[in-house]
Amino acid sequence: MSQSHSRSTLLAGQVALVVGGSRGIGAATARALGAHGAAVGVNYHTSAEAASKLVAEIEAAGSRAVAERADATSAADVSALVASVSAALGDISVLVCNTVGFVEANPFDRIESGSTLAVDNADAIKDRAAIQLATTLYPIREVVPGMRRLGGGSVVLIGATASRGRPTRGIAEVSVAKAAQDAVARALANELGADGIRVNTVAPGMVPTDANAGARRDAVVTELGKATPLGRVAQVDDVAGVVVALASDLTRHLTGAYLGVDGGRSML
Template identity: 70%
Template sequence: MSGAGTPEGRLPEGRLLEGRVALVIGGSRGIGAGVARAFGRHGAAVGVNYLRSADAAKEVVSDIEAGGSRAVAVAGDAADAGDVAEIVRQTADALGDIDVLVCNAVGSTENAIDRVRKGLTLALDNAEDVQARVATQLATTLFPAREVLPGMRRRGGGSIVLIGATASRGRPGRGIAEISVAKAAQDALARSLAVELGPDRVRVNVVAPGMVPTDANAGPHQEPMMGEMAKVTPLGRVAYVDDVADTVVAFASGLTRHVTGAYVGVDGGRSML
């Protein structure tokens, strides 16, 4: 169940992003890879950032190029200001000024998942981890946004899409405080950036998935867990990677040209219950 899935009613295979240059931070795996591939299908040239998954990033690039769009894999730590400057420079040198940015990085979640499995679920017992996660999340949003802004201004505007989480506004699961709090901080930052960058015609929006089956949460527990979630989801199933990617395409494109500061949950309505 860890694949992208094939949800019904997908966006048509048009070219909604023809002529756009996009950078997907954290674009080598999971949701980020799905977004990068969807951008390529819709005609964008795509920078695929990765930290450690070089082979996975190269595979995403190959898929995009096979579909007729340009792409480049760019290594670097999105939480490091110097690395981010180089990520943006290399992408722009290869593809042109960036006018679509997707911030998908959050840092490793292995420790958080391990604590839940061990029953160590109280935020107060992991206060330093919560604090560190918030700092990382804000860094992986602020640094890329800062670096792409000059190019967006040269291109007359742009779209910044932050990948959030429905746990930041809905009922958070026990043991994931560091994720829900970090994403809530990112939500607040998105609203501030939407106001500050509006005069530059740069839109800033949040696309917030619920639980999505990816390789990050793969294992024998995945299918039964997703099945239980589907039972309490109004649309009757969990979201797939492609559900999230298509929503990001819409926010990157002219379909949402007068939308900024928005938060859209992609979880089949589960977070509203």
């Protein structure tokens, strides 16, 4: 369950768009951005009811919010999404890209079965990387003109610690896709810095969400927690808090960063 956020004005005057914002890390992030004063556009693909409830929560806490459906792999959908959110709330100054693409089965079931080894799944890896690049590049391309008008902005990409170090057996396509996203972040941080646009990556480790719920997940969470310096795996609000910091002026001279949010596990 998400923790409550006390009302603040840290992001007052900011307009944020969370792509993939209706559930899990995306929902926690949208909620936190709103709690700190930002107006929030919540993008969803299929979870209309969840997005609507989230918007109501953000509004009840005192911020403006809208929910907009779009397929983030579609250039036309993303263009319409950004136009609609901008018309409703103003030019977007904070973009959070939280999409990972469709996973056919619970990742822990797939790890257990060993049924998705990289050597046997070239097409899956290629397709997942293409999805990740589309859902990262299309939204950034659409928000940059508005950010330039504003004199700057913050782009936060939700990555994964699996993109560095030894990837988890059975989910190589996620590791490869997020590594491609990491490369995009570095390139764009370098190119957009002159416009005052910062591009950073927040890379969670294992985060329990409804997408990976199940008995196998709970066992993995327990074991990973024991091996984590801070004693537990990250929760959605842990990730959301780092996104809020990156969206704010507290990190105004930080760009091109890759911040692992996994309780110190990835440093081992």
